[in-house]
Amino acid sequence: MKKIVVLLMVCLVILAGCNTDNETSNPSQASNKSKDTELDLMLAQTRLEKKTLFLEKGIVMSSTEEFYQFPGQSQNIPTWEDEDYSFFYECSKAYVDYIKEKHGFDPVISQQCLDPRMNAIYDDSDKGVANGYNNEDIYLVEYETQDENVYSYLVVVRENDGTWHVIHEGLSYKKGE
Numbered sequence: 001m002k003k004i005v006v007l008l009m010v011c012l013v014i015l016a017g018c019n020t021d022n023e024t025s026n027p028s029q030a031s032n033k034s035k036d037t038e039l040d041l042m043l044a045q046t047r048l049e050k051k052t053l054f055l056e057k058g059i060v061m062s063s064t065e066e067f068y069q070f071p072g073q074s075q076n077i078p079t080w081e082d083e084d085y086s087f088f089y090e091c092s093k094a095y096v097d098y099i100k101e102k103h104g105f106d107p108v109i110s111q112q113c114l115d116p117r118m119n120a121i122y123d124d125s126d127k128g129v130a131n132g133y134n135n136e137d138i139y140l141v142e143y144e145t146q147d148e149n150v151y152s153y154l155v156v157v158r159e160n161d162g163t164w165h166v167i168h169e170g171l172s173y174k175k176g177e
Helices: 001-019 025-057 085-103 118-123
Strands: 111-114 138-145 151-158 164-170
Touching: 001 111, 025 118, 025 138, 085 111, 085 138, 085 164, 118 138
Parallel strands: none
Antiparallel strands: 111 138, 138 151, 151 164
16 A cells, blocks of 8 residues: 555656646746736836827827837838828728728727837748738737727738738737737
């Protein structure tokens, strides 16, 4: 009987040792998760500030440089400084119509994407779902879903004729992610 108990204890110790959490066995993954958590907190704070200004005071803040000072932010995000008003109207109409049609509501909070993990598309030679488009023809949008403080991302692209349309919705611009 003692041998059976000892054998069971040895098996439990071995199984417990084999079932360690990946975070403790792979420090780089733990570090990446920690960085993602910090970034998510920074994004949430910035989004809340912008949302509060909009809802309480009717102030719409543009996504200026100060809002792009997140770790790892792309330095290749187009500024579209030379575009006229119709550029922004057509682009925003494309994604607002998409959200209304697909999800059945008008997005209260939608803006140019702040998240550097998505904005990496502007640095990446593999543009994933937007392969074949130049940076100036890709516009990333983040919008608050019907669940408060939950954001989704849209990849909006401009065709040769100047029309904009949504080609992807998700948490990554990479195919299959």
